[in-house]
Amino acid sequence: MNIQQLRYVHEVARNNLNISDAATSLFTSQPGVSKQIRLLEEELGVDIFIRHGKRLIGITDPGRQILTVAERALRELANLKQVGDEFSNETSGSLSIATTHTQARYALPQAVKAFMSRYPKVRLELHQGNPTQICEWVIGGVSDIAIATEAIDHYPDKLAVMPCYQWNHCVIAPPRHPILKEKTLTLEAIARYPLVTYDSAFAGRSRINRAFAMRDLTPNVVLTAIDADIIKTYVTLGLGIGLMAAMAFDPVQDKKLRKLDAAHLFESSTTRIGVRKDAWLRGYAYVFIELFAPHLTRKTIEATLRGEGEDPGL
Numbered sequence: 161m162n163i164q165q166l167r168y169v170h171e172v173a174r175n176n177l178n179i180s181d182a183a184t185s186l187f188t189s190q191p192g193v194s195k196q197i198r199l200l201e202e203e204l205g206v207d208i209f210i211r212h213g214k215r216l217i218g219i220t221d222p223g224r225q226i227l228t229v230a231e232r233a234l235r236e237l238a239n240l241k242q243v244g245d246e247f248s249n250e251t252s253g254s255l256s257i258a259t260t261h262t263q264a265r266y267a268l269p270q271a272v273k274a275f276m277s278r279y280p281k282v283r284l285e286l287h288q289g290n291p292t293q294i295c296e297w298v299i300g301g302v303s304d305i306a307i308a309t310e311a312i313d314h315y316p317d318k319l320a321v322m323p324c325y326q327w328n329h330c331v332i333a334p335p336r337h338p339i340l341k342e343k344t345l346t347l348e349a350i351a352r353y354p355l356v357t358y359d360s361a362f363a364g365r366s367r368i369n370r371a372f373a374m375r376d377l378t379p380n381v382v383l384t385a386i387d388a389d390i391i392k393t394y395v396t397l398g399l400g401i402g403l404m405a406a407m408a409f410d411p412v413q414d415k416k417l418r419k420l421d422a423a424h425l426f427e428s429s430t431t432r433i434g435v436r437k438d439a440w441l442r443g444y445a446y447v448f449i450e451l452f453a454p455h456l457t458r459k460t461i462e463a464t465l466r467g468e469g470e471d472p473g474l
Contacts, residue, residue: 163237165200166230168193169208173227174300176238177209177216233440240303244279252281255445258294258303259286261387263431266407268307271452281445290359290386295319298436304445306434307452310366320464325455326430328423329368330406332395337417339401345420347375354382356391356399367427368403392417405429437465 167186172193175181181191201207208226212216219227240317259268264286272381276284287294287303291311297303299318304310306319313321331350333339342349351372357379372379383392388408395402396416409419433449433456435441446458 161200161203161414163234164365166233168196169200169227170230172197172209172216172235173219177218179216202282227300232438235301252279253442253444254283254285255284255305255442255448256287256303257305257307257448258297258379259288259307260291260294260309261288261389262405262408263309264288264308264346265387265389266405267431268452271448274451275444278447282444293461295434298434301436304435304439304441305449307431308434309429309431311430312434315434318437320437320461320467321432321434322453322456322461322464324431324433324456326404326428327407328428329426330409331420332392332402332404332409332414332424333420334396334398334416337401340418342418342420345422345425347372347377347425350401350403350422350425351377351379353380355379355403356383356385356394356400357381357403359384359386359392365431435461435465437467439465 168182171182171186172179175185179193180190186193197208199224203401204222204226206222206226207220208223209216210220253400257268268286272284275282285303286298289297291308293310294303294306294308295315298306299315307324312319315321331339331345337353339345339353357368360366360369368379380400383394385394388404391402391404392414394400398460399457402417406419406421406423409417411419433453435445441461446461448462449456450458
């Protein structure tokens with residue numbers, strides 16, 4: 161048994177039992193992957209995968225347990241490498257951040273700029289996706305840190321989650337839109353017009369839905385998008401009014417639009433950071449987190465990873 165064999169079975173499972181895809185991602189040959197998996201099965205005395213001819217069609221019961229152990233072993237091996245890298249070269253390496261477009265575009269730039277100035281030899285990667293993808297990337301070891309609002313607290317067994325900051329929504333509209341004449345913005349007023357807002361998986365959309373439902377209102381959502389830039393584009397074109405994160409409105413850049421505060425209509429949303437509970441973070445990862453959320457010191461993060469201490473709160 162060797163580490164390479166564990167990587168092969170893990171990658172085959174990760175690629176939906178497609179050996180060819182697994183071989184491509186591992187930069188090796190399909191026959192080589194198949195052979196090493198067979199050798200591992202022979203050594204363990206059990207089948208890991210269910211086969212139909214040459215195809216893999218499922219995972220056996222013992223195979224599921226083997227894959228769990230293999231994944232844990234591979235994570236610990238990655239942690240060992242991180243330890244070595246930390247003490248052999250403290251100022252170089254890579255850091256992968258998984259986040260949404262809104263966070264990457266509007267919340268992260270200052271932290272990214274400060275981090276890159278402090279650690280010019282560290283390669284910083286920003287992976288953008290929906291909140292579920294973001295969490296899965298971190299759980300799977302593709303990224304080091306997840307930053308999102310929705311879904312990130314749905315994985316309590318695998319992710320250590322800490323609050324970063326709270327934010328709320330605003331309504332945007334073209335300069336002469338009737339809604340701008342409302343003395344007090346209400347949900348009823350918003351519901352009277354075509355609405356452009358976030359996709360159901362993004363940026364506090366669950367709170368938007370809940371607010372309307374509690375007033376027995378159904379908003380006329382004509383278009384949904386995954387980021388605020390798209391919302392602003394279509395509101396500018398006259399498709400309707402927009403409902404988006406207030407931090408995404410820039411009065412200098414968004415001169416063709418007007419903003420109405422909607423914080424009194426919706427619950428505030430909390431953006432959170434998530435890291436895998438069994439991860440070993442490089443020193444500069446702690447620095448990045450603190451640059452983004454100053455209340456999350458290394459001591460606080462380490463206590464959270466150990467399952468100790470109280471919620472750092474906001």
